[in-house]
Amino acid sequence: MNSTDRHQLPAKAGIIHLLSDRTINRIAAGEVVERPASAVKELVENAIDAGAARIDVVLRDGGRDLIQVKDDGCGMTADELSLSVERHATSKLKDEDLVNISSLGFRGEALASIGAVARLIVTSRADGADDAWTVTVDAGTKSKVAPAPLSAGTVIEVRDLFYATPARLKFLKTTRTEYGQASDVMKRLAMAHPEVAFSLSDGDRTTFRAPPITDLINDARLERLGAILGKDFRANAVEIDAEREGMRLTGYAGLPTYNRGNAQQQYLFVNGRPVKDRMLNGAVRGAYRDYLARDRHPSLALFLDVPASFVDVNVHPAKAEVRFRDAGLVRGLIVSSLRHALAGAGHRASTTVSDAALGAMQPHTGGPAMPWARSAAAGGAPNLPRGFTDVVNQIYAPDQSRPGQYGQAGGFSENEQMGFEARGEMAAPSARGVEQSAYGADPAAGNYPLGTARGQVHATYIVSQTADGLVIVDQHAAHERLVYERMKKQIAETGVARQALLLPEVVELEEEPAARLLARADELAALGLIVEPFGDNVVMVREVPAMLGKLDVKGLVRDLADELTELDEALSLKEKLEDVSGTMACHGSVRAGRRLTVDEMNALLREMEETPHSGQCNHGRPTYVELKLADIEKLFGRR
Secondary structure, three states: OOHHHHHHOOOOOOOOOOOOHHHHHHHHHHHHOOOHHHHHHHHHHHHHHOOOOEEEEEEEHHHOOEEEEEEOOOOOOHHHHHHHOOOOOOOOOHHHOOOOOOOOOOOOOHHHHHHHHOEEEEEEEOOOOOOEEEEEEEOOEEOOOEEEOOOOEEEEEEEOOOOOOHHHHHOOOOHHHHHHHHHHHHHHHHHHOOOOEEEEEOOOOEEEEEOOOOOOOOOHHHHHHHHHHOHHHHHOEEEEEEEEOOEEEEEEEEOOOOEEOOOOOEEEEEOOEEEOOHHHHHHHHHHHOOOOOOOOEEOEEEEEEOOHHHEEOOOOOOOOOOEEOOHHHHHHHHHHHHHHHHHHOOOOOOHHHHHHHHHHOOEOOOOOOOHHHOOOOOOOOEOOOOOHHHHHHHHHOEOOOOOOOEOOOOOOOOOOEEEEOOOOOOOEEEEEEOOOOHHHOOHHHHHOOOOEEEEEEOOOEEEEEEOOEEEEEEHHHHHHHHHHHHHHHHHHHHOOOEEEEEEEEEEEOOHHHHHHHHHOHHHHHHOOOEEEEOOOOEEEEEEEEHHHOOOOHHHHHHHHHHHHHHHOOOHHHHHHHHHHHHHHHHHOOOOOOOOOOHHHHHHHHHHHHHOOOOOEOOOOOEOEEEEEHHHHHHHOOOO
């Protein structure tokens, strides 16, 4: 080694010494206060723990210049106020028990950490006290407690965040981004505590407001979720309520057809604490895997209540992660509860599907109006697919003898085909019609949620009449789901057929993955995969699921071992089985372009009504669109 190389080596550490309190506090602050949203979370949680009924937050410059949190909680005395800004000082850890933690905060680090990197002012008045008091902490230097004007509760101001640690300040994002992160924190806490009023302002306008909801005992949570996530979520969510071995899971989950392109609208809470947990997110993904394409994500808010001793919340400085004593039990509860609730939704599909369809049907402004839409205020018929208007004309044709009423359509026999000429266009594709009783009303239509078949458009879509509107069904997508559900039922009832390998496959693994794989050998056998030990860290595969056909056995086993190591469940094999089942169902389904008889169309509708999840195909797309008569009348200017 030459002299140049020696100069490039790091310098010797030197003599061991204790860090100063100021440095210790700044290191702690770096763990607890990552950005303005982190400070907002800590301060609002403190207000909730103080029993506040109202919490108002103001951020200026995304929280860089000012974070102000006002609450009407129990407040603090002068002595408590002085202690509150010291490290590891808290009123929430009874008997210093780190096992049974029932509050949101407990470490006693928040105020001290914030005060170490900013200018902190805390003013508070205890319940029943005659006076209010204030204390300041400037970059770790605490002032004496002094009298201050305040009628009740606590007001905390954080000014010039990270001014004492300029390096951290450089890593903050734009004002809009930081404000958005804080807004997300507020929304999560508001979801978990509907009885508390929350507001968030940028100093000029209030961007988030959640009034308290206390008078709707059974519906308070959904009322709050609807106020935050929107009316579409409220209209398209199914209730979750399940218990298992002392745990309870409640909340609301969106229908599969009400999905998003990312997982941003997934909210998980443990004992009222917002968490972002990989295992919990994986459980949600597993529950919806059968109903959504891989690039689509459900919307939901789940609240898990478990005994305090069952969960460790002391694994992350910001308390954003938790660790369960039995993660498999929690995962099983989430998956089974979601699937049970989604199955209970039956054939129901998202209302947003119909809203999107109505939004796409814009009135024509060119060309004459169709005869049955001559009164439309928009001046013409909606921009509907050719052929579809023919069927609607058949169902809702006006009766000249009964002004303002829907008359008899004249009807087509079920085997009759009619073509309609469109002005300036080629002849429209034929629509298969069905006879109906006088005035367009079919008594049977009111007995079925999906109505009775009235025609087939483009040999692809079934149009049926319901008691108060019509339904358009994608015959291929619908039948694909029905066939898939039948296949799943057969697999569950008779098991998975196995195929013996001509030459057993030997797979080498690392010690832990091999042990996990062999520990679940019985469960894997139920899925058609037979694995046996074959020396140290080696497994032998003798049989595989017959329906998988030709496959890379070694790759499958290695992926399966990785899944078991990470999630403790045989996910890869189940996914492959579901993928193959879905492909087979697709090829065995009624294809688009096939003409159906009336009996076939009605049989499909009836089976959809009886089959869970039939509102979406195997890829999460809707199988039908429902349009209410009132909405159709609006399209044609009748309302």
